[in-house]
Amino acid sequence: MTVTAELTVLVPRGTDGTLTTAARRVLTKIESVRTVHDVAHAGFRPRATDIAVDVVAELTVAEARDREAIAVALGNGFGVRAVTVTAVEADR
DSSP states (O other): OEEEEEEEEEEETTOSSOHHHHHHHHHHTSTTEEEEEEEEEEEEEEOSSEEEEEEEEEEEEOOOSSHHHHHHHHHTSTTEEEEEEEEEEOOO
């Protein structure tokens, strides 16, 4: 399934590259994510030891029953703090 989701992910301070690249790395490590197609930076908030990065991402994920199940699976990823699934499309 291909999904579009709004997520907040935590990236370490001093990470290499851009915040968008760092957020992409966090997303690729989520167990249910098969492919990260696109990540758009939507904002950030510096914190004591990391940076909370808001992104809109298009992802291919493992099969799930519904939006809520997809959001839970994404939210179980390390460093993921908030998830709103905005679109779901079955793979053809």
